[in-house]
Amino acid sequence: MRLLFILVCMCCLLPGRGSCQDGARNKGNAFAFNLSYAYQLPAADLSQRFGASNNVGMGFEYITDGSDFIFGLQTGFLFGNEVKTDVLVGLRTQEGYIIGNDRVVADIQLRQRGFYIGGMAGKLLPLSVKEPRSGLRFTVGAGLLQHKIRIQDDSQRPVAALADEYKKGYDRLSNGLAFNGFLGYQMLSLDGRINFFVGVEAIYGATRNRRSFNFDTRSTDTRQYNDVLLGLRAGWIVPFYVGKSAREIYY
Numbered sequence: 001m002r003l004l005f006i007l008v009c010m011c012c013l014l015p016g017r018g019s020c021q022d023g024a025r026n027k028g029n030a031f032a033f034n035l036s037y038a039y040q041l042p043a044a045d046l047s048q049r050f051g052a053s054n055n056v057g058m059g060f061e062y063i064t065d066g067s068d069f070i071f072g073l074q075t076g077f078l079f080g081n082e083v084k085t086d087v088l089v090g091l092r093t094q095e096g097y098i099i100g101n102d103r104v105v106a107d108i109q110l111r112q113r114g115f116y117i118g119g120m121a122g123k124l125l126p127l128s129v130k131e132p133r134s135g136l137r138f139t140v141g142a143g144l145l146q147h148k149i150r151i152q153d154d155s156q157r158p159v160a161a162l163a164d165e166y167k168k169g170y171d172r173l174s175n176g177l178a179f180n181g182f183l184g185y186q187m188l189s190l191d192g193r194i195n196f197f198v199g200v201e202a203i204y205g206a207t208r209n210r211r212s213f214n215f216d217t218r219s220t221d222t223r224q225y226n227d228v229l230l231g232l233r234a235g236w237i238v239p240f241y242v243g244k245s246a247r248e249i250y251y
Helices: 002-013
Strands: 029-044 053-063 069-080 109-126 135-152 174-188 195-209 224-242
Touching: 029 069, 029 195, 053 109, 053 224, 069 135, 109 174, 135 195, 174 224
Parallel strands: none
Antiparallel strands: 029 053, 029 224, 053 069, 069 109, 109 135, 135 174, 174 195, 195 224
16 A cells, blocks of 8 residues: 555656646547556455455556547556454364474464456546546456465464465365446646546356365365455556647647
8 A cells, every 4th residue: 555655656657758838738649657556355266265355456458549449458456454264273272272393382364365367458438528538437357366265374383284385275266257347537737737547346257276175174176166255446548649740739
């Protein structure tokens, strides 16, 4: 979040790179970089494993002039603190503790980690003639969704059963083909200074456990899971406009 705040401040302070005769600086085709954040809730099979998660995303887009089609690549890093499946139950004492190598209770935490990466296409539907590059933003995409249970060690108290080579038997690493959809509002201001988007997002992934054996269940998991993430995403856009004619630009 600190990085997003710094980027927003820099973009607001940057001077204009040129102005058009009508005062607009957002004309022409555009290459755009965006940095965003989403708060997401799991649904379907994913809700049995994790709770709410955070998603920090980045994207690179090409926005056409006039028709306002959007093409790009996007990625997001998933992280959360609520893991509903206790994969370490077999290592716990009757009181629920995990004992370290020195026979003292170790502080072992379970976390959610993952990512989504893929391509996307969409369109901007302007709501006003005065703001032709601001309006409803709709995109769809496809890519890869991956998630796992991160076993966070106690730095002061190692546990032999949770050495790096054994964690793979507990982490439920899963991935698969995924689809992404977004609907919201986008603004590319006429003076080129305020550029953002906000809206609702949905990700569906048909995932499978990629580990050959789960230590806690002592079995192989070959099932396909239907994983869904629903959330609200907001982001800042840094556009670079190209294709303006020399007659339209003042320096």
